Amino acid sequence: MIRTSLVQNPGTPSVAAVAAASPSPKSCIPFSRNNLGVWGRAGKNTGGLSTARGAGIKRRGVVSAGRVLSSMAQGQQVAGTADDRVSLDGRDGDGDASSRIQLYSFATPNGMKVSIALEEMEIPYDAHTVNIMTGEQFKPEFIAISPNNKIPAIVDPTGGPDSTPLRVFESGAILLYLAEKSGKFLPQDAVQRWETVSWLFFQVGGVGPMFGQFGMFYKFARDQCDHPYPLQRYTEETRRLLGVLEKRLEGREFLIDAGYTIADMATFPWVNSLQVFYKADDQLHLSSYPRVLEWKDRCMARPLTAKGVHACSL
């Protein structure tokens, strides 16, 4: 018999809703100081709660943020026992809970970058949803991990010296960290490597911030600001950046000749966002960037990438 201790936070979907969502969704632990919620994912056979190893699902005690943080403060290893561990992603055997990356995230373009990377790099992780719509990013325990109170952020429980916990915030830093940890999606060759890093910084310094300002003035802040200038400014800059990508993708499948890299993982979710969240196809004449749209679809068609796109959604 499966025992569950299931405490739902208001506004979070039921387990049935999660199970009915996209195939193999990454289940997420609602973020709270003492995580009591247990989420099962739509397993292959059950369609409901995960019964990895056939064990009953027990209360998750290992990786609440409070515990990670107090361990970090004391310089201790974040330890977990097998009994406390709940498998959420089917990679039961890959590292025990005490060494799994802890992801604090939400399904925005910036959050997606990191869950895409974790999936593609096949790094075991536990996902904690930080609901930025309800202000969870302002909780002190989250700010201790992410001083700018933004998602995503990660803690690698044994990533620091002497296997102490190590936190990384900022999606670009996290992508580099995971690429180095896994040895994947960041080329070894010097030219390819520095191209990847340059295009990664192009995304975090240009694409993200400017597409984000576009979204603010085009969609979210329309009522607060009806002056045409800001929208025109960010429409033009967004189009200019799309033009840079369009030119780069001439004769290329991905941004870097070596193949799919963290530069692609960082960038295509923002292009996707222009269409899916901002619905700005017409405003931006997105049809005039056919290579960009094809590349975006090419990235989204990768199964592990698609899985990562859906992690930590509501």
Added chain:
Amino acid sequence: MASDESSSRIQLYSLATPNGQKISIALEEMEIPYDPHTINIMKGEQFTPEFIAINPNSKIPAIVDPKGGPDGAPLNIFESGAILMYLAEKSGKFLPQDAKQRWEALSWLFFQIGGVGPMFGQFGHFFKYAKDKCDHPYPTQRYTDETRRLLGVLEKRLEGREFLVDAGYTIADMATFPWVICLKKYYNGEEQLKLEEFPRVQAWTERCLARPLTAKGMDVCPFE
């Protein structure tokens, strides 16, 4: 100067904006030989085909390491954050070896690239440069609030610290303090932003600027 040495000097394409200053500061502090080339973005020099070949995004700074690639081939790098990482790896300086310190430095570097630079820049645009084009109060208020919020994050981080990372002066500091100076010096935003409410940030800015090699780096590739 021996021709061998000059042919391997870093070629810097830049201008003394905060983003350009980051790199000349790093080159000076790391004592890496380089040749500066001023790219006057006020005259559109960033749009020449020769420059676009180095930086497809038409922005300064950019560098070429003439022998940085495999088999001594040239290597181009664009984006100030990427360049800072490259120079730190090349020199072995100002990016700690210790894993925790290193990833702190890189987290704070990306914080500057993704937050401080873009948002301080939008503040400057609406508060100073675009006043005649947009008289709506919302954009200036938005970027004033966000700039102050980011300054608050820095203020808190600098509590009990001389620099952003415990290990000492790093590329994270080099990337960030020039933008703080810019708020006052170029945007005249001291009052608007109530900069006096961020005393640790001010002290840290002065501490960085007091370093002779850093001060030297601030003036490379000057505006005409």
